Amino acid sequence: MDSSLPVEKGGRRTSAHSAFWIMTRRVSVLAACVDMAFLVFFLAVGSPLLAWLNLVSISMYGAAYLLLTRRRNLPAIILIWTEVTAHAAIGTMLVGWDSGFHYYLLMFIPATVVSGGWRNVIAPLLFLFLAYLGLHVAAHFVGALAPLNDTALLLLNVFNVSIFFAMASYTARFYYELVRKTERKLRELATKDALTGLSNRRHLLDLAQQEIARARRSDEEVSLVLADIDDFKLINDGHGHDAGDQVLVHASQLFRGICRAQDTVARWGGEEFLFLLPATGQDAVREFAERVRMTIADARFEHAGQSIRFSLSLGVATLAESESLDDAIGRADGALYRSKTEGRDRVTTALHPAHEKPTSWQGDMEASPV
Known part of the structure; x- marks a missing residue:
């Protein structure tokens, strides 16, 4: 009534x-x-x-x-x-x-x-x-x-x-x-990206700060993976922006399937994605990033009757003991940049910040070409 x-x-x-x-x-x-x-x-x-x-x-x-x-x-x-x-x-x-x-x-x-x-x-x-x-x-x-x-x-x-x-x-x-x-x-x-349903940039930053604080209390490592879809502009130009959006959605779904329950992946901006991996050291994060790269490389995406294949360039970094989150993301971004300049579709690991030369960070990266 x-x-x-x-x-x-x-x-x-x-x-x-x-x-x-x-x-x-x-x-x-x-x-x-x-x-x-x-x-x-x-x-x-x-x-x-x-x-x-x-x-x-x-x-x-x-x-x-x-x-x-x-x-x-x-x-x-x-x-x-x-x-x-x-x-x-x-x-x-x-x-x-x-x-x-x-x-x-x-x-x-x-x-x-x-x-x-x-x-x-x-x-x-x-x-x-x-x-x-x-x-x-x-x-x-x-x-x-x-x-x-x-x-x-x-x-x-x-x-x-x-x-x-x-x-x-x-x-x-x-x-x-x-x-x-x-x-x-x-x-x-x-907290979510409207297109992909992944965490957005702000939410991942909040989670990362909490996770870093927890990891340092329990003496655990935290690693980051920054991934970028190669030649994404060519996908938009050749197949249309709707196809580009669907590629982002498809990649996001594959990322979810690879991540563990405690991992977080966010759309970092445009065609970039950032993975937050708790309790993960340098060797493990490198293996994880390679698995992400291979999953995307082997995937086929159909749109409007056309098969679209794409690849990823990735940069990985493990946080140092007293390193800030921004600095670690910067190292991962530098590693990603080297993956791009050395041919794309590859994983590059940033060295520990103590090993970096102040004059040229590019010389202090280990590249893992595939």
Whole structure:
């Protein structure tokens, strides 16, 4: 019985908007089931007027559900509001305030408050307040027009209170899950690359700082692999940018299959990727990088009926004891540069920073041509 009129900025359909209408359809079905129970109850206690009133309510919820499935949302919401307010008013006036029918008016409040800006919700909230207050005053002075016996009234009150708690809990849980889902999406947008689904540059840097701190406490090594797709511009120029995007996606999927659970790979920028490998020394990272290179070299990617093959150039570096992350990435980048200048499709390992000559870092690299 809970619903409201959500407002969208710019008229755009959002996930929250869609979820709201899904909830409204579900609540319409639940409300119809509640009215069926009312129908049986009032027939059992000898109150046919209220029984047939619930039959009308069932029909209104059925009509509202059909309207919602056809996306005629405004008429459906008007129908639901009409049913709830009329049902609460008639039930209260016939049976009395102690029946608990007035609780159903309160169920509109949370959905109304979250449905839009204050300008859009003030009028519905004011209507609910005046309707609730007016119904209370009228019930107080007029009394029950068709009273039930004490036992039936107590059962009705318990039933209405139970339904109110159940529906209010469902609504609160719905909005809680919606907030959690939105938080997860925001977190994903903040940490993932939109095209490939890999970690983005900022997220990998955050993870790397945490991993380096942990590794130094436990006296473990951490290594980096910087990889770049060779001649990527030729792929874009020869096959189109959509093909280039799909090559990045395909490569990312292969990278995921190679990485261990504790490894992280990020799209570093353009066609570059950076691997963060905890508990991995220089020999192991070299073997890992070679495995990545061979996996890409052996892969075939089909796009628009054409087979596209591509290769990787890679540079690897193992962090020194007191080396900063930026310096280690710089060494890996230097190693990658040498892989490019010496023919591409190869792995180059950066030497320990203590072995580097200050005049020429290129002379201090070990290349592993393939």
